[in-house]
Amino acid sequence: MERFDVLVVGAGPAGSATAIHLARAGVRVLLAEKARFPRDKPCGGGLTGRALRVLPCPVDPVVEHVVDRFELRLRYGARFERGGGEPMIVMTQRRRLDAFLAEQAAAAGADLRDDARVEDLVAHDDGVEATVGGHRVRADVVVGADGANGVVARAVGLGEDLVRGVALEGNAGWDILEPERYRGRAVVELGVVPGGYGWVFPKGDHANLGVGGWGREGPRRCANLDGLAEAHAVSGGALTDGKGHRLPMRPVGAPPSVGRVLLVGDAAGLVDPLSGDGMYEAFVSAELAASAILGGRLDDYPLRLAERLDHHAAASWAAKKAMDRSASACFWAARCPGVFGVVAGLLAGEVRHPNEARGLARPPLKLLARLAR
Ligand SMILES: Cc1cc2nc3c(=O)[nH]c(=O)nc-3n(C[C@H](O)[C@H](O)[C@H](O)COP(=O)(O)OP(=O)(O)OC[C@H]3O[C@@H](n4cnc5c(N)ncnc54)[C@H](O)[C@@H]3O)c2cc1C
Numbered sequence: 120m121e122r123f124d125v126l127v128v129g130a131g132p133a134g135s136a137t138a139i140h141l142a143r144a145g146v147r148v149l150l151a152e153k154a155r156f157p158r159d160k161p162c163g164g165g166l167t168g169r170a171l172r173v174l175p176c177p178v179d180p181v182v183e184h185v186v187d188r189f190e191l192r193l194r195y196g197a198r199f200e201r202g203g204g205e206p207m208i209v210m211t212q213r214r215r216l217d218a219f220l221a222e223q224a225a226a227a228g229a230d231l232r233d234d235a236r237v238e239d240l241v242a243h244d245d246g247v248e249a250t251v252g253g254h255r256v257r258a259d260v261v262v263g264a265d266g267a268n269g270v271v272a273r274a275v276g277l278g279e280d281l282v283r284g285v286a287l288e289g290n291a292g293w294d295i296l297e298p299e300r301y302r303g304r305a306v307v308e309l310g311v312v313p314g315g316y317g318w319v320f321p322k323g324d325h326a327n328l329g330v331g332g333w334g335r336e337g338p339r340r341c342a343n344l345d346g347l348a349e350a351h352a353v354s355g356g357a358l359t360d361g362k363g364h365r366l367p368m369r370p371v372g373a374p375p376s377v378g379r380v381l382l383v384g385d386a387a388g389l390v391d392p393l394s395g396d397g398m399y400e401a402f403v404s405a406e407l408a409a410s411a412i413l414g415g416r417l418d419d420y421p422l423r424l425a426e427r428l429d430h431h432a433a434a435s436w437a438a439k440k441a442m443d444r445s446a447s448a449c450f451w452a453a454r455c456p457g458v459f460g461v462v463a464g465l466l467a468g469e470v471r472h473p474n475e476a477r478g479l480a481r482p483p484l485k486l487l488a489r490l491a492r
Pocket residue numbers: 128129130131132133134151152153154160161162163164165166167170235236237238264265266267268269270286287288329331363364365366383384385386390395396397398399401
């Protein structure tokens with residue numbers, strides 16, 4: 120039987136980032152991915168400023184578009200725009216980003232195996248065993264980076280308390296959409312999907328259109344996406360590459376590890392409840408899991424993860440509640456002077472929590488906090 124120090128299950132952003140950190144430190148890592156690269160993953164492909172700060176390596180070769188402004192719209196009616204200065208989000212495609220990060224993990228020394236599904240995982244007190252691409256392997260520690268529908272959490276009884284949202288997306292080329300309308304701009308549509316929003320994100324040769332919301336929106340996801348497409352003068356049938364996926368969201372305090380099994384990224388349910396973003400959380404959890412393993416302190420991982428993410432996640436859950444109660448109130452609050460500066464600070468990782476807001480932004484944000492009670 121082959122032996123490794125660490126088996127990382129899944130080579131999405133969380134798994135590849137974990138493998139990069141560990142391999143750079145000289146750890147023997149097996150990074151196993153069930154799909155064959157390059158493979159796609161339903162995702163808006165937006166990397167926020169705070170995600171860029173915690174990337175394990177620069178990703179410039181796979182950046183297709185830089186967004187420096189947001190357009191917010193309410194129920195496909197009233198709208199306003201903010202930004203237009205510093206870059207706020209860089210846009211990539213997951214087909215490209217994930218292959219790039221997996222290559223970086225291999226270059227750092229990880230044993231990358233794609234087309235290698237992990238099955239029959241058994242955790243013991245002194246290590247784990249699993250079948251990887253048909254071969255039995257043993258490792259001291261396993262990192263479950265296998266996403267929203269992963270096997271690792273289930274194998275060890277974690278993840279039962281996650282809230283699962285749902286999102287659906289498709290692409291429209293610049294021959295269908297007017298490129299100037301979307302250049303440098305992320306369009307966010309509020310009040311159109313309960314528990315979420317619609318988006319149009321510009322990429323290199325197309326824009327990505329998507330809708331995400333509560334899991335119960337599942338049966339209406341196609342109608343929601345058609346509504347978004349129509350509002351942008353695209354007939355629903357003209358969208359290509361339509362794909363849906365779950366958005367796993369962890370109640371604050373839910374355990375991300377047990378014994379020698381650590382979960383990172385979507386496998387741990389780290390998607391931000393308000394924005395639906397998960398790549399920042401994937402990179403943060405990867406860094407913390409790797410550092411717990413390197414320090415020989417696996418038990419530290421839940422605490423370190425809570426320190427880094429729970430404060431912000433609690434604010435996101437509250438904002439999501441406010442949005443569900445009144446998308447209009449949230450839209451008008453976001454329009455008030457100073458508020459967008461706080462949102463931009465949160466995206467950039469310069470503001471940790473909306474209650475750090477000062478000046479004109481405070482009254483509207485306090486109003487939203489009251490709405491969420
Ligand atoms: C429609 C949509 C839009 C989104 N937009 C954004 C956005 O713009 N910005 C953002 O930051 N986040 C966004 N997210 C969230 C983001 O996509 C996830 O948070 C992110 O993919 C999490 O990365 P991960 O590595 O944890 O999991 P994943 O990316 O899901 O990777 C898991 C990997 O594990 C592999 N795997 C699964 N099971 C096994 C197995 N048994 N053996 C081996 N391999 C296995 C899978 O094939 C996959 O490659 C969006 C999500 C959706 C659904």
